[in-house]
Amino acid sequence: MNLDIAVLAVGDELLNGEIPDTNTATIGRLLNAGGYRLGEGRTVPDQEETIALALRDLAARHQVVVVTGGLGPTRDDLTARAAARAFDLQLTINDEALTLIRAFFQEHDLEMDPRNEKQALLPQQCLVLPNLRGTAPGFLLEQKQSLLLFFPGVPVEMEAMVEAELLPRLDALSGGHPPLCERILKIFGLSEPKTESLLDGLTLPSGVNIGFGVDFPLVHLKLRATGRAAEDLLDQAEVSVQRRLGDFIVARGRETLPQTVARLLSASGLTLSLAESCTGGLVAAWLTDIPGASAFLDRGAVTYSNQSKNDWLGVSKRMLHDQGAVSETCARAMATGLRQSTRTDITIAVTGIAGPDGGTPDKPVGTVFIALSANDAEQAKGYRFSGSRDQIRKLSACMALEWIRRYLVERGQPKR
Amino acid sequence: MNLDIAVLAVGDELLNGEIPDTNTATIGRLLNAGGYRLGEGRTVPDQEETIALALRDLAARHQVVVVTGGLGPTRDDLTARAAARAFDLQLTINDEALTLIRAFFQEHDLEMDPRNEKQALLPQQCLVLPNLRGTAPGFLLEQKQSLLLFFPGVPVEMEAMVEAELLPRLDALSGGHPPLCERILKIFGLSEPKTESLLDGLTLPSGVNIGFGVDFPLVHLKLRATGRAAEDLLDQAEVSVQRRLGDFIVARGRETLPQTVARLLSASGLTLSLAESCTGGLVAAWLTDIPGASAFLDRGAVTYSNQSKNDWLGVSKRMLHDQGAVSETCARAMATGLRQSTRTDITIAVTGIAGPDGGTPDKPVGTVFIALSANDAEQAKGYRFSGSRDQIRKLSACMALEWIRRYLVERGQPKR
Numbered sequence: 001m002n003l004d005i006a007v008l009a010v011g012d013e014l015l016n017g018e019i020p021d022t023n024t025a026t027i028g029r030l031l032n033a034g035g036y037r038l039g040e041g042r043t044v045p046d047q048e049e050t051i052a053l054a055l056r057d058l059a060a061r062h063q064v065v066v067v068t069g070g071l072g073p074t075r076d077d078l079t080a081r082a083a084a085r086a087f088d089l090q091l092t093i094n095d096e097a098l099t100l101i102r103a104f105f106q107e108h109d110l111e112m113d114p115r116n117e118k119q120a121l122l123p124q125q126c127l128v129l130p131n132l133r134g135t136a137p138g139f140l141l142e143q144k145q146s147l148l149l150f151f152p153g154v155p156v157e158m159e160a161m162v163e164a165e166l167l168p169r170l171d172a173l174s175g176g177h178p179p180l181c182e183r184i185l186k187i188f189g190l191s192e193p194k195t196e197s198l199l200d201g202l203t204l205p206s207g208v209n210i211g212f213g214v215d216f217p218l219v220h221l222k223l224r225a226t227g228r229a230a231e232d233l234l235d236q237a238e239v240s241v242q243r244r245l246g247d248f249i250v251a252r253g254r255e256t257l258p259q260t261v262a263r264l265l266s267a268s269g270l271t272l273s274l275a276e277s278c279t280g281g282l283v284a285a286w287l288t289d290i291p292g293a294s295a296f297l298d299r300g301a302v303t304y305s306n307q308s309k310n311d312w313l314g315v316s317k318r319m320l321h322d323q324g325a326v327s328e329t330c331a332r333a334m335a336t337g338l339r340q341s342t343r344t345d346i347t348i349a350v351t352g353i354a355g356p357d358g359g360t361p362d363k364p365v366g367t368v369f370i371a372l373s374a375n376d377a378e379q380a381k382g383y384r385f386s387g388s389r390d391q392i393r394k395l396s397a398c399m400a401l402e403w404i405r406r407y408l409v410e411r412g413q414p415k416r
Numbered sequence: 417m418n419l420d421i422a423v424l425a426v427g428d429e430l431l432n433g434e435i436p437d438t439n440t441a442t443i444g445r446l447l448n449a450g451g452y453r454l455g456e457g458r459t460v461p462d463q464e465e466t467i468a469l470a471l472r473d474l475a476a477r478h479q480v481v482v483v484t485g486g487l488g489p490t491r492d493d494l495t496a497r498a499a500a501r502a503f504d505l506q507l508t509i510n511d512e513a514l515t516l517i518r519a520f521f522q523e524h525d526l527e528m529d530p531r532n533e534k535q536a537l538l539p540q541q542c543l544v545l546p547n548l549r550g551t552a553p554g555f556l557l558e559q560k561q562s563l564l565l566f567f568p569g570v571p572v573e574m575e576a577m578v579e580a581e582l583l584p585r586l587d588a589l590s591g592g593h594p595p596l597c598e599r600i601l602k603i604f605g606l607s608e609p610k611t612e613s614l615l616d617g618l619t620l621p622s623g624v625n626i627g628f629g630v631d632f633p634l635v636h637l638k639l640r641a642t643g644r645a646a647e648d649l650l651d652q653a654e655v656s657v658q659r660r661l662g663d664f665i666v667a668r669g670r671e672t673l674p675q676t677v678a679r680l681l682s683a684s685g686l687t688l689s690l691a692e693s694c695t696g697g698l699v700a701a702w703l704t705d706i707p708g709a710s711a712f713l714d715r716g717a718v719t720y721s722n723q724s725k726n727d728w729l730g731v732s733k734r735m736l737h738d739q740g741a742v743s744e745t746c747a748r749a750m751a752t753g754l755r756q757s758t759r760t761d762i763t764i765a766v767t768g769i770a771g772p773d774g775g776t777p778d779k780p781v782g783t784v785f786i787a788l789s790a791n792d793a794e795q796a797k798g799y800r801f802s803g804s805r806d807q808i809r810k811l812s813a814c815m816a817l818e819w820i821r822r823y824l825v826e827r828g829q830p831k832r
Contacts, residue, residue, distance in 0.1 A: 013629030015454040017445020020438045029433020038431040041459030073609045074628045113609045193489045193529045212490045213429030280704025281697030284718040288696025299724035302700040302716030
């Protein structure tokens with residue numbers, strides 16, 4: 001049974017540009033991993049009438065509606081009130097919810113603000129859903145054709161409740177048969193049309209659909225199939241696509257490129273050091289975001305000044321003067337210098353001009369040099385990336401990670 | 417005239433958790449800055465029928481509908497087709513659009529893939545909107561009650577077209593009177609209910625509304641007013657709020673905390689060096705994301721290994737052995753050691769346990785020490801943060817930036 005599921009995200013801050021809504025994507029990812037598919041997302045401001053209208057509309061169109069946000073203690077948190085209005089229910093202090101809220105404050109040794117009692121004011125007939133990570137309990141309403149689940153908007157709280165309260169209910173509703181399987185192949189170095197043209201004439205097993213998406217600078221290729229044989233069909237399709245795209249596939253499934261590199265590094269037992277100029281610590285920040293990075297990362301240098309390139313990377317002042325900090329020679333010197341002093345197994349160096357200023361006719365904005373130094377390899381190469389400062393930094397950081405990945409793969413690490 | 421505006425974001429990748437939709441937030445931000453307000457956001461998958469339904473529905477409810485995504489060259493880009501279906505229009509090759517696409521490839525010296533011709537297949541009667549940053553032209557449809565603008569989903573292309581094609585049309589429609597003014601005060605160190613309770617009993621000028629939002633770890637407090645006197649009313653309200661919240665306000669408006677710190681540093685003429693352990697380059701990456709960071713940032717050290725703390729920061733091995741790398745003494749030594757060797761004006765050091773592993777009863781996950789060293793100041797302090805690895809890293813990085821901000825403010829920088 002293919003459930004029809006929608007998300008309603010509530011909050012002014014999602015519509016006025018303060019913060020992007022990440023909850024819809026998180027719910028989509030968790031649903032996808034569970035074999036379900038999100039059919040629609042909506043975002044509405046903190047206005048009781050607007051929320052109520054959206055709730056009625058979505059409940060009439062979808063079997064399951066997941067609502068996030070607006071359960072907080074402040075006066076612009078109006079979701080429970082709007083739910084009561086949408087379905088003609090009374091609002092009352094829910095004793096179970098109040099007990100849960102009080103217990104949360106006691107357990108965390110925090111003083112309870114009287115405002116938090118408001119979070120127990122819920123529509124009658126609702127089922128309270130405990131929130132283990134925060135003060136706002138969720139709740140569930142069953143309407144004629146639709147099940148509505150209300151979760152707090154705080155991402156970590158919402159995510160825990162999707163796992164604990166939503167997915168098991170979907171499995172019960174759908175009879176436990178995940179209706180859709182999906183594989184994601186993440187491609188770096190090819191544009192979306194170029195990727196599609198490389199796949200021209202490829203025969204995929206019948207029943208496998210192909211889709212594309214962009215998560216800059218990566219292109220995501222999605223293979224989808226349904227039914228009992230879905231996983232087998234996707235295995236076959238993946239092999240065919242792999243033959244065409246080969247090394248452009250840099251990550252798979254939920255794994256990001258930094259996670260892939262971290263996994264390969266951990267498995268290799270090799271140590272890494274980083275010398276970053278234009279990426280300014282982005283490669284280090286991405287890698288250290290992953291638990292266990294200390295197993296392979298010795299250190300990273302963010303060397304903005306020439307003096308720092310001289311002090312920490314041993315790049316000679318003469319060379320910096322003659323060739324400039326943005327040069328293949330400098331990238332190479334940064335990598336070999338840092339590896340020699342740190343005795344790490346692999347060093348990656350990145351130097352370039354991220355812009356918007358600092359470009360010259362000779363070395364325009366987007367000029368980036370990358371170098372890798374290892375026991376058995378010394379490589380350096382120049383690129384000319386285009387885009388904004390943010391894009392050039394991300395392209396450079398991804399390229400640095402891709403250099404590490406290829407080095408490890410070619411050295412004989414397992415490909416997946 | 418208060419325009420009623422909606423955004424429709426199209427793409428499977430926005431609903432299956434591959435990438436969050438940032439376009440709605442970007443459009444919301446640009447609208448807000450122009451004095452407009454986004455009333456609703458919707459996200460639908462790459463399905464012709466579903467897109468067409470949403471278009472009809474939104475056009476009936478809103479005066480302006482901004483559509484992003486699905487204009488690309490691959491076969492799952494279906495927005496133009498869906499628009500034709502929604503409003504009973506023919507799809508034809510639009511000569512103007514085709515000319516624009518060909519010109520883009522020529523200008524960028526790129527070979528045009530025959531697939532890109534598909535991007536000129538647009539509904540009849542549409543007005544073509546040029547895309548200066550990419551291959552997919554946008555288009556505009558005027559329906560009975562509603563103006564629909566179709567933009568590509570690639571964020572930089574979309575953003576440029578909102579500026580060039582959407583905002584001027586809104587100004588024309590609304591007669592040039594921005595209907596809503598908003599101030600955002602960004603608060604660090606207080607929870608949302610704590611912020612609200614500190615404002616209890618505060619009398620704001622009549623006509624000023626207050627709202628709250630969270631962009632972890634910051635709380636956003638929003639003051640809003642309409643009409644000709646709006647800016648004056650907001651000035652008064654801001655002064656009152658400032659009196660209550662004082663130093664908890666770390667940034668204002670569209671400026672982020674890193675941008676505030678970068679601006680203050682640039683104005684001060686002082687130089688900065690960073691010693692990051694648990695934040696792993698996050699502070700450096702945030703600061704170097706800002707154009708012009710090279711004016712104040714000398715270097716950053718991501719010192720994961722003890723050896724690197726010894727080599728680059730001069731932290732003695734004996735101290736690392738006796739006190740451990742996660743200690744106030746170590747944080748202090750990291751800051752003073754790096755400042756001495758680099759002769760920078762300010763050094764910030766962060767060391768801690770981000771988790772999920774590595775905690776002990778004595779120093780649980782979330783234990784973080786920060787130290788600042790400057791000509792006229794030496795400070796160090798321990799914190800016990802709670803949350804996920806990602807949250808602890810972000811809290812630590814924000815706290816480090818906040819230390820720099822307070823140092824500069826107390827030293828006599830202008831407060832804004």
